[in-house]
Amino acid sequence: MTELHHQTLAELSAGLRARRFSSVELTQHFLSRIERMNPALNAFITVTGEQALAAAAKADQQIAAGKGGALTGLPIVHKDIFCTDGVLTTCGSRMLSNFTAPYDATVVARLSQAGVIMLGKANMDEFAMGSSNETSYYGPVKNPWDLKKVPGGSSGGSAAAVAARLAPAATGTDTGGSIRQPAALTSLTGIKPTYGRVSRYGMIAFASSLDQAGTLTLSAQDAAMMLGVMAGFDERDSTSVDTPVPDYVAALGQPLAGLKIGLLQEFFEKGLDEANGKLVRDALKVYEALGAKLIEVSLPNLPLSVPTYYVVAPAECSSNLSRFDGVRFGYRCENPVDLMDLYKRSRGEGFGAEVKRRIMTGTYVLSAGYYDAYYLRAQKVRRLITDDFARAFNEVDVLIGPTSPTPAFDIGAKTDDPITMYLNDIYTIGANLAGLPAMSIPCGFLGGLPVGLQIIGPHFAEAKLLNVAHAYQCETQWHKQMPAGYE
Amino acid sequence: MSLTRKDVESIAHLARLAITETEMPVYVDSLSKIMSFVEQLGAAEIAAVEPMAHPLKDQVQRMRPDVVVDADRHEKYQRNAARVEAGLYLVPKVIE
Numbered sequence: 001m002t003e004l005h006h007q008t009l010a011e012l013s014a015g016l017r018a019r020r021f022s023s024v025e026l027t028q029h030f031l032s033r034i035e036r037m038n039p040a041l042n043a044f045i046t047v048t049g050e051q052a053l054a055a056a057a058k059a060d061q062q063i064a065a066g067k068g069g070a071l072t073g074l075p076i077v078h079k080d081i082f083c084t085d086g087v088l089t090t091c092g093s094r095m096l097s098n099f100t101a102p103y104d105a106t107v108v109a110r111l112s113q114a115g116v117i118m119l120g121k122a123n124m125d126e127f128a129m130g131s132s133n134e135t136s137y138y139g140p141v142k143n144p145w146d147l148k149k150v151p152g153g154s155s156g157g158s159a160a161a162v163a164a165r166l167a168p169a170a171t172g173t174d175t176g177g178s179i180r181q182p183a184a185l186t187s188l189t190g191i192k193p194t195y196g197r198v199s200r201y202g203m204i205a206f207a208s209s210l211d212q213a214g215t216l217t218l219s220a221q222d223a224a225m226m227l228g229v230m231a232g233f234d235e236r237d238s239t240s241v242d243t244p245v246p247d248y249v250a251a252l253g254q255p256l257a258g259l260k261i262g263l264l265q266e267f268f269e270k271g272l273d274e275a276n277g278k279l280v281r282d283a284l285k286v287y288e289a290l291g292a293k294l295i296e297v298s299l300p301n302l303p304l305s306v307p308t309y310y311v312v313a314p315a316e317c318s319s320n321l322s323r324f325d326g327v328r329f330g331y332r333c334e335n336p337v338d339l340m341d342l343y344k345r346s347r348g349e350g351f352g353a354e355v356k357r358r359i360m361t362g363t364y365v366l367s368a369g370y371y372d373a374y375y376l377r378a379q380k381v382r383r384l385i386t387d388d389f390a391r392a393f394n395e396v397d398v399l400i401g402p403t404s405p406t407p408a409f410d411i412g413a414k415t416d417d418p419i420t421m422y423l424n425d426i427y428t429i430g431a432n433l434a435g436l437p438a439m440s441i442p443c444g445f446l447g448g449l450p451v452g453l454q455i456i457g458p459h460f461a462e463a464k465l466l467n468v469a470h471a472y473q474c475e476t477q478w479h480k481q482m483p484a485g486y487e
Numbered sequence: 488m489s490l491t492r493k494d495v496e497s498i499a500h501l502a503r504l505a506i507t508e509t510e511m512p513v514y515v516d517s518l519s520k521i522m523s524f525v526e527q528l529g530a531a532e533i534a535a536v537e538p539m540a541h542p543l544k545d546q547v548q549r550m551r552p553d554v555v556v557d558a559d560r561h562e563k564y565q566r567n568a569a570r571v572e573a574g575l576y577l578v579p580k581v582i583e
Contacts, residue, residue: 102563195542209542238548239541307525318502325503327576332569338579340503348505356504357514360495361521363502374525379538381531386539418517419524435542459543 004029005165006482009074009222012168016063016073023063023073027056027117030075034119034166037486041142043151043160045080046088047120055117062115070225070249072115077167079158080121081128082108082213083202091204092124092136092154095330095350105202106234107171107213114229119167123157126352127321128178128206130154131424132414135354140411143186144483145449149408152182158216159186164486169217169226173203175210176309177403177428180440183216184403184452187442187481189469190216191223194459195435196241198227199234207316208239210309210432219479220441220469224248227462243460251463252470257291259468262396266302267427273406279444279451280402286475287400287468295396299388304381305430310422311365311378312433317355318362324350357418386434393458398468402427403440403452427454437462441469442478450481488522490515 004026007015015021031049038044052075059073083089083101090096104112112118125135133141133156143151144164151160155172159182162170172179174192183190191214198213205211215226228249233242261284268277284294326332326346333349336342351359365374392399405426414421431438436456443453453472457465473479490498495515499506506514541547561574570577 099567102560102567196546209540235549235551238551239546241543241546301531304528304531307527310521311525311528322503326569327578328564329567336579339581342579343503344505347503348507351504353510353513356502356506356510357517357521359502359504360498360514360518364490364494364498364518364522365525367498367501374528376538377528377531377533378525379540380533380536381528383536383539384531384533386542417520419520422524433542 005033005168007168008218009071009169009225010219012074013070023056023059023117024053026073027052027075027119030119030167037164037166040147041144041160041164042139043123043141043157043164043166044077044120045090045092045123045138045157048087048118052117052119059115059117068115071111071229073117075117075119075167076111077119077122077158077161077170078108079124079155079170079172081124081173081204082171083204084108084118084121087121089121090137091128092126092138093351093355094137095324097137097331099329103202106199106236107203107230110229111226122155122161122170125154125156126355127204127317128154128173128175129317129354129358131177131181131421133157134411134415135352137352142411143408144486145186146408148410149449150185150411152185152404152408154178155182155216159183159188162188162216162218163483165482169215169222171213172216173211173213174432175207175313176432177425179214179216180403180428180438180452180454181425183440185408185450187450187478188216189218189220189223189439189441189479190214191227191439191462191465192431192437193227193231193462194437196239197437197460197462198230199237199240201234201236205320207313208320209316210313220439220466220473221249221252224252224466246463248463248466252467254467255291256287256468256471259287259292259398260396261287261292261294262297262392262399263294264302264399264401265296265298267401272402275446276402276406276451279446280453283443283453283472284400286472290471290475297392297396297399299385299392299430301381301384301388302430305385305433306422306426308378308381308385308433309425309429310361311374312382314358314362315366315375316362318359318366321355321359326350354418382433385430389430389434389436397457398465399456401454403454407446407449407451431456435459437465439465439469441472442481444478445481488519488526490519490522
């Protein structure tokens with residue numbers, strides 16, 4: 001039998017139903033790997049072993065009774081941004097280092113309802129603010145492909161855990177690239193669905209008009225399986241969209257003949273590593289061989305996406321994070337002299353350097369006298385970028401380009417200059433500003449480090465994206481590569 | 488765009504953040520860099536553009552009836568508070 005940790009969710013699901021192994025055996029297998037291998041990676045903040053084994057035993061009973069669905073009995077890890085009832089939920093911050101969530105996020109509840117087992121909570125950049133998982137209060141996560149390199153961020157723990165096969169899949173969130181960039185840097189399949197497709201209820205808010213939950217998996221097929229359960233209307237999220245969820249798995253395997261792929265000129269020009277670009281072009285040849293047509297398109301306002309994001313996202317973050325006041329939950333400073341001192345020191349000590357930087361950026365761009373010059377202007381440029389995408393999708397079915405300008409960089413290499421760090425997300429931020437679904441899939445290696453291919457589609461085109469990604473994975477083996485030492 | 492120490496002190500006060508002496512020069516520098524970086528937005532032609540608040544076209548936030556949908560779980564919620572007494576959150580004295 002193939003090693004359990006070599007298998008995709010789809011393969012494990014078939015194995016469980018054929019009784020080749022039990023969910024308890026499967027869960028125990030991953031818990032043992034976590035115990036052995038996580039100390040070097042720091043991918044987990046919390047491991048919920050006992051709970052996981054209890055849930056697995058229940059899943060086994062269901063499977064034995066011929067009940068349950070495709071996901072019943074499969075273990076995964078949740079990004080520590082999702083509230084999990086009765087379990088420590090830190091968001092990678094000292095501020096929430098003592099916070100036991102009093103309820104489940106909708107994403108967690110739906111997966112749990114479908115029989116999915118939680119192995120634990122994954123490390124992440126503090127409040128999802130970072131592109132390297134170096135801002136976590138719980139320390140940086142290491143990239144299993146090279147322990148000196150970052151795994152990307154902010155869903156860096158989710159990515160490292162799945163890449164090292166400590167879990168067969170993970171949830172993540174993506175505000176400016178936080179699923180796709182770590183997926184690219186660790187050779188995984190990551191999907192950020194359309195804004196509003198997956199409920200944000202119980203997902204600790206960073207930038208509410210940009211945040212969206214998704215998955216990090218070993219294949220597009222696995223992403224389709226998980227997303228089918230996670231997606232759908234939720235009355236507890238006022239931005240959740242009431243649109244039927246298609247059967248994503250059934251939509252796989254459609255031929256790509258005649259598919260119109262747009263190549264974004266702006267993506268291939270600015271800051272792209274030449275060798276990285278070559279791998280992306282090689283991937284496009286695979287699509288051409290499958291009958292797709294390549295069409296050059298231009299989104300003239302796209303180069304403004306990073307500055308737009310660094311006004312809009314901090315503005316929303318400064319507002320969202322005002323809830324952390326040291327009173328109702330979260331960190332409180334020692335011996336406050338008065339209420340103002342309590343607020344200021346609890347927040348000053350509870351938040352890390354990057355979070356404070358973003359709160360202050362947001363406070364500034366929203367303050368009297370600056371609102372029009374920064375926030376309102378950024379909201380208008382956001383529309384220009386969104387309109388550019390809409391025009392492109394009149395001509396093409398999907399846009400394909402790189403996910404990240406370079407492969408994984410050294411831990412510590414970009415921590416001194418925030419702008420250098422922010423520019424990591426130059427290719428991913430556009431999809432968040434426009435609310436579009438986007439994926440990253442593995443398309444090769446440079447110097448032993450993975451490179452990602454990004455696929456962006458029109459609103460609610462997740463089924464199409466997954467099919468396009470799946471078609472590539474039927475032709476290539478990149479997504480099956482494993483980092484040395486974790487086979 | 489360059490921010491002064493005084494600017495940053497004022498922003499930190501508005502944001503209710505205590506910033507230490509060691510942190511202050513780092514923020515003066517990095518916030519100035521960020522504000523200079525976002526000045527590129529000044530080049531965009533935006534005269535006739537409506538600002539965008541929601542990423543999906545024609546979506547508005549739904550209203551719901553103002554009715555109780557959840558049970559009273561204040562005890563569970565308050566377990567996460569630093570100081571609670573008789574179901575109330577405790578803070579330093581505000582009124583003398």
